[in-house]
Amino acid sequence: MAQPQMRRAIESGVPDNQQFLHPLLKKNYGNWKYHDRPRPGVLHHVAHGGDEVWTVRAGTQRQMDVHTIRRLCDIADRYAEGHVRFTIRSNIEFMVSSEARVAPLIAELEKGGFPVGGTGNSVSMIAHTQGWLHCDIPGTDASGVVKALMDELVDEFRREEMPNRVHLSTSCCEINCGGQADIAIIVQHTKPPKINHDLVANVCERPAVVARCPVAAIRPALVNGKPSLEVDEKKCICCGACYPPCPPMQINDPEHSKLAIWVGGKNSNARAKPTFMKMVAAGLPNHPPRWPEVAEVVKRILHVYKADARPWERMSDWIDRIGWPRFFERTELPFTKYLIDDWRGARANLNASTHIRF
Amino acid sequence: MTKEMYKTPMLDALETGPWPSFVTGLKRLAKDKDYVVDLLGQLEHSYVTRKGYWKGGTVGVFGYGGGVIPRFTEAKDETGKPMFPAAAEFHTLRVMPPAGMHYSTDVLRKMADIWEKHGSGLIAFHGQSGDIMFQGVTSENTQPAFDAINELGFDLGGAGPAVRTSMSCVGAARCEQSCYDEARAHRTVINSFLDDIHRPSLPYKFKFKFSGCPNDCMNSIQRADMAIIGTWRDNIRTDEALARKWFAKHGMDELVNDVVARCPTKAIRLKDTKDLKAGDSVSAVALSDAHGLEIENRDCVRCMHCINVMTGALAPGKDKGATVLVGGKRTLKIGDLMGTVVVPFMKLETDEDRAKLVELGQKIIDFFAENALEHERTGEMIERIGIVNFLEALEIPIDPNMVSSPRTNPYVRMDGWDEEVAKMKAAKQVA
Numbered sequence: 186m187a188q189p190q191m192r193r194a195i196e197s198g199v200p201d202n203q204q205f206l207h208p209l210l211k212k213n214y215g216n217w218k219y220h221d222r223p224r225p226g227v228l229h230h231v232a233h234g235g236d237e238v239w240t241v242r243a244g245t246q247r248q249m250d251v252h253t254i255r256r257l258c259d260i261a262d263r264y265a266e267g268h269v270r271f272t273i274r275s276n277i278e279f280m281v282s283s284e285a286r287v288a289p290l291i292a293e294l295e296k297g298g299f300p301v302g303g304t305g306n307s308v309s310m311i312a313h314t315q316g317w318l319h320c321d322i323p324g325t326d327a328s329g330v331v332k333a334l335m336d337e338l339v340d341e342f343r344r345e346e347m348p349n350r351v352h353l354s355t356s357c358c359e360i361n362c363g364g365q366a367d368i369a370i371i372v373q374h375t376k377p378p379k380i381n382h383d384l385v386a387n388v389c390e391r392p393a394v395v396a397r398c399p400v401a402a403i404r405p406a407l408v409n410g411k412p413s414l415e416v417d418e419k420k421c422i423c424c425g426a427c428y429p430p431c432p433p434m435q436i437n438d439p440e441h442s443k444l445a446i447w448v449g450g451k452n453s454n455a456r457a458k459p460t461f462m463k464m465v466a467a468g469l470p471n472h473p474p475r476w477p478e479v480a481e482v483v484k485r486i487l488h489v490y491k492a493d494a495r496p497w498e499r500m501s502d503w504i505d506r507i508g509w510p511r512f513f514e515r516t517e518l519p520f521t522k523y524l525i526d527d528w529r530g531a532r533a534n535l536n537a538s539t540h541i542r543f
Numbered sequence: 544m545t546k547e548m549y550k551t552p553m554l555d556a557l558e559t560g561p562w563p564s565f566v567t568g569l570k571r572l573a574k575d576k577d578y579v580v581d582l583l584g585q586l587e588h589s590y591v592t593r594k595g596y597w598k599g600g601t602v603g604v605f606g607y608g609g610g611v612i613p614r615f616t617e618a619k620d621e622t623g624k625p626m627f628p629a630a631a632e633f634h635t636l637r638v639m640p641p642a643g644m645h646y647s648t649d650v651l652r653k654m655a656d657i658w659e660k661h662g663s664g665l666i667a668f669h670g671q672s673g674d675i676m677f678q679g680v681t682s683e684n685t686q687p688a689f690d691a692i693n694e695l696g697f698d699l700g701g702a703g704p705a706v707r708t709s710m711s712c713v714g715a716a717r718c719e720q721s722c723y724d725e726a727r728a729h730r731t732v733i734n735s736f737l738d739d740i741h742r743p744s745l746p747y748k749f750k751f752k753f754s755g756c757p758n759d760c761m762n763s764i765q766r767a768d769m770a771i772i773g774t775w776r777d778n779i780r781t782d783e784a785l786a787r788k789w790f791a792k793h794g795m796d797e798l799v800n801d802v803v804a805r806c807p808t809k810a811i812r813l814k815d816t817k818d819l820k821a822g823d824s825v826s827a828v829a830l831s832d833a834h835g836l837e838i839e840n841r842d843c844v845r846c847m848h849c850i851n852v853m854t855g856a857l858a859p860g861k862d863k864g865a866t867v868l869v870g871g872k873r874t875l876k877i878g879d880l881m882g883t884v885v886v887p888f889m890k891l892e893t894d895e896d897r898a899k900l901v902e903l904g905q906k907i908i909d910f911f912a913e914n915a916l917e918h919e920r921t922g923e924m925i926e927r928i929g930i931v932n933f934l935e936a937l938e939i940p941i942d943p944n945m946v947s948s949p950r951t952n953p954y955v956r957m958d959g960w961d962e963e964v965a966k967m968k969a970a971k972q973v974a
Contacts, residue, residue: 199734
């Protein structure tokens with residue numbers, strides 16, 4: 186019997202973006218002079234030749250149904266010459282060639298439930314992951330956490346009242362797909378994996394799982410006469426690295442998988458070199474559908490930062506100035522022994538000086 | 544198509560509030576698709592039990608080894624039957640976006656039509672690696688869905704131990720800080736590695752990211768195995784009209800506290816306008832008849848701060864290009880690693896320049912493929928073997944721009960010192 190004819194893929198790779206550019210962006214490609222922000226949510230770019238384009242930025246839910254996409258397309262057709270783009274934080278941008286269309290476009294977006302903002306020194310949309318909706322190893326949800334938090338932070342998204350821009354991220358496991366941010370919310374497991382020894386031999390490539398452990402706490406073992414794996418629970422740091430290659434090593438636990446808060450990550454080279462974020466809170470419950478305990482800590486940190494930081498200080502710049510003792514004092518977060526680094530390179534994080542603020 | 548909705552009190556709580564709700568979107572899709580009715584059922588089950596219920600598997604399209612993220616339900620009753628059978632298969636197609644994530648509404652509508660026909664109707668713009676994520680398709684519909692997307696001019700991205708989908712900033716299309724043609728570099732590089740994207744065979748993932756200036760809007764330094772970040776070599780440009788306009792609006796307080804004092808290398812000095820003097824390495828601009836700025840560009844580290852604050856009044860120079868950093872990644876397995884400098888500066892203006900970037904990427908990926916352990920990222924490999932071994936294998940000349948300081952310990956065999964000194968002197972004479 187003949188095999189059915191399979192279509193061969195066209196390995197076209199990344200499409201040429203020129204075909205999708207707004208006409209003014211195409212015309213002035215590589216030839217922009219400066220920009221300003223007439224109001225929060227709006228960028229105004231001026232080209233060397235004098236052309237001007239206004240960009241209106243709005244928040245989306247990232248995970249969009251086709252009806253929402255068509256609705257945004259209708260708006261773009263009406264105001265933005267049929268072109269849009271998305272930012273790295275899943276905001277949508279409409280480029281507008283006439284200033285007169287900016288206000289009606291904003292009104293239409295707000296009426297349609299898409300908050301306008303996310304520019305300049307605002308709290309922008311939260312970079313996030315898949316969570317329970319689609320991930321195979323999630324400790325919590327992503328879209329839901331983000332929806333709940335953005336509901337609380339929407340005023341700061343709409344305004345530009347922060348000392349500098351604030352990037353947030355959420356991640357449903359310690360792999361941290363959400364990425365570095367000024368404030369990041371990341372699952373932190375607190376108990377070793379629970380192993381289903383009946384399944385390990387058939388599901389897991391055991392040497393690969395042993396190699397995956399950062400602290401060499403996993404070793405092959407015979408359990409109930411079956412080849413399996415065992416974990417030295419005293420050594421285990423509950424990172425969950427063994428779970429993806431070996432799903433019978435269940436790390437997620439409704440009660441003991443907690444949430445931790447990290448601050449001060451910055452990828453921009455502006456002022457200080459880029460920084461990694463630091464853990465400042467932990468043990469927060471995984472509490473759907475609105476994670477109120479997490480929202481409370483995030484808002485508290487944002488509130489203190491907004492009140493205390495000077496203009497252009499990112500979260501990390503601000504903490505550099507005031508010091509960690511005052512950060513913990515002002516945010517009323519407990520500084521415990523678990524926040525003192527003991528991983529490789531940890532001595533670099535100790536205070537090797539008498540620089541102490543009294 | 545009229546399966547009754549499950550009760551979803553937890554998810555319903557995410558339909559209130561001002562931010563756009565993905566739950567409302569899913570419910571709208573569920574009116575036409577039992578597939579999404581059951582997806583909502585499973586998601587509510589996750590919210591109640593606080594557990595995930597998807598497992599991976601093997602689903603793909605003809606000719607490719609990656610790009611589809613298979614998901615099969617693990618939410619089953621005592622007899623092993625799926626509790627939400629219509630959504631028992633819920634795979635994702637990762638599709639590479641155009642550089643800068645620009646779209647016409649025409650192409651977005653076509654994507655929506657394809658996904659309404661073949662999939663769940665749920666699309667994420669975009670995933671954390673930059674993919675357009677077409678979320679929710681059965682095994683049976685995976686191939687026809689891909690065929691339609693592929694005919695539209697789009698291609699699958701990376702998954703597993705492969706070169707991954709890339710991202711670039713808005714860049715030259717709408718940003719005055721752009722230091723190279725990010726979109727062309729992005730497309731040229733990625734489309735040179737399609738085989739390594741579509742047929743995963745590396746030790747682990749390998750990511751390129753393209754940012755047009757040191758603001759690094761693509762977060763490449765912390766996430767990319769190879770980060771291409773725009774920069775410039777000559778003097779910061781100035782525009783007196785815009786500088787005077789900025790000063791008139793913002794005043795001396797902001798100038799001193801927000802611009803001069805925040806320069807990380809103290810390269811900026813406040814001057815009396817009558818004493819302002821531009822020079823070979825000095826940018827100078829008057830802000831008023833009384834005051835102006837001088838910037839010693841040899842001390843400037845191209846951090847972008849003053850340019851961000853006084854955009855237009857100050858601007859990147861004209862001799863533009865990029866710095867290439869290698870080895871960025873997040874926690875697993877040895878802890879976070881930043882990308883570090885491997886090429887302090889390269890021009891990226893011509894096709895030849897871009898071919899050199901591709902060649903560098905190819906050399907790094909070849910070395911990675913040969914030398915990394917399974918599941919080891921490029922940065923971890925470099926940490927294990929030492930950056931000097933990496934650079935020598937790639938025949939990249941060492942440069943003091945690659946370190947934040949020379950070594951602080953004597954624990955090294957140095958019997959090759961004289962030969963190295965001779966080599967450095969010879970190289971200097973050639974240059």
